Amino acid sequence: MENFLIIQLAVVVIFLYINCLMIFTFLKKEAFRTDTRYILFSQTLFPDSGLILIANLALVLVYYQVAIHFVVCCLLSVIMSLLTVVSPLALVAMCLERYVAICMPLRHADISTPRTRNICLLIMWLISSVIPIYVLYVSLFLIPSKLLLAYVVCSIDVLFVESWQNLVRTTLFQMYFLVMFGIVLFTYVKIMKAARAASSENKKSTNKGLRTVLLHAFQLLLSLLQFICPYVETSVLHIDILLYVNLRYSDFIVFFLAPRCLSPLIYGLRDEKFSVVLRNYVFFGHYTFVSNLFNSVNSRSRVQTKTKPMVI
Template sequence: MESFVIIQLAVVAIFLYINCLMIFTFLKKEAFRTDTRYILFSQTLFPDSGLILITNLSVVLIYYQVAIHFVVCCLLSVIMSLLSIVSPLALVAMCLERYVAICMPLRHADISTPRTRNMGLLIMWLISSVIPIYVLYVSLFLIPSKFLQTYVMCSIDVLFVESWQNLVRTTLFQMYFLVMFGIVLFTYVKIMKAARAASSENKKSTNKGLRTVLLHAFQLLLSLLQFICPYVESSILHIDMLLYLKVRYSNFMLFILAPRCLSPLIYGLRDEKFSVVLRNYVFFGHYTFCFKVKQHSTRCTQLNLSSAFNYHLE
């Protein structure tokens, strides 16, 4: 099992480093901070980074049998619950933004305004808060006050005194993700129709938007599968403890870490403008960028940080 922990820590360190680079890139460029698609992208980077860090800490504490104060565990569990919903909702919002940009290009500028963007972010965080508030309120109502002073092995399971609490939470999660998956499927179908009807010069952009939506749907599917994991783990627990620990670590890597690690790869590195600026920061402003000048010729230049964003990639 020690090897599982080492692999987990290595994966977490790599993707946290990548996320931090992308967050730095987003914050340093005003053009990114004022563009709806990049703002929504940041709403996956920040929650995903926080969730990866906290869940990794929780898993390591459980593995090494380290007990923490119940109130601290309660706070961490509520934050994890909140962050686990915000990021998928941001993915859905990104799909809707691509749908509007591709299928309603003339209305995109009117819909994607600072006011509507701020309202959308507020609604997104309010929706994400429903389940954490439910978990916190019901748990504090049912848990005896003397238990609040104890030390526990931190898991969200310690907040559930009655079996129906976890059942209600899981049902709400599944409803959330099924609705979100339905919205993503709707945007995919609409963009696919637009791709078929698009002219040859617009087809490249439309097809890229189609692939992005499809990858986001895959992310949501992985996130949805994590709610099946507790049932599988509970069945294995009665068979073999060692196998149970291995399955739990595998589920953590596949259905919690993996969906959160895909966002930088899907959106950040695939986005042309963002990836150019990101590479300049990675190479400290000495990134050599090649772009087409004519149909059969290519020009390469060493971009500095201030000019990288202004180049248009073919």
């Protein structure tokens, strides 16, 4: 169990560092702050970074059995519920943006405007706030008043005194992710048809958009599987308590942390414009010099290999 905690902390530190670099890159360049693609990308970076940080803090507190005030626990749970939904919604919006850009290129400029972008962001956050409002209502109005002043080992299970309350929350999450997965699947099918009909000039960009949508679908599938995990964990609990604990921490890393850590790798590092600027900041503004240095070294090594005399 200690090993799982160490692995989790290492993963969190690495990907928070990557996310911070990407957030810095996004904020420094005005071209990124005014482009719909990168604005939607930032809507995955900010929530995912906050969610990873808060979830990691909550897990460490649970591991060491540190009790905190119930109201603070409620606030953390509400924030986590909000961030859990808003990031996948941003992925869906990014897939729709790719669908419009590839399948309706002539209308893309008219659809992707600052006004429609702001409306899209507002709708995303409003939809994401439904489950947090439900969690807040259940926590503050259905729980006995004496518990509101207590100190608890924070977990989402602490907020629900009846089994149906957690069942409603889980059902809402599953409905959300099934609808989002259906939208992503729709965009994938449409872009795949466009890729088959595209000319050789547009084939490369269309196939790249197709791969991006497919990777986003994989992310959403991992996020969806985290809501099946509690049922599997409950079955394992009746078999072996140690296996249950190890399985729960493994599920947290694979189905909770992993989808949040994939966004920077999928969209940030694969995007040519963003990755070039990011590498420039990583090398403190000397990426071109470092890149040319490596290229010159590789060129010399190839020349030396070709001109090396044959030894008999």
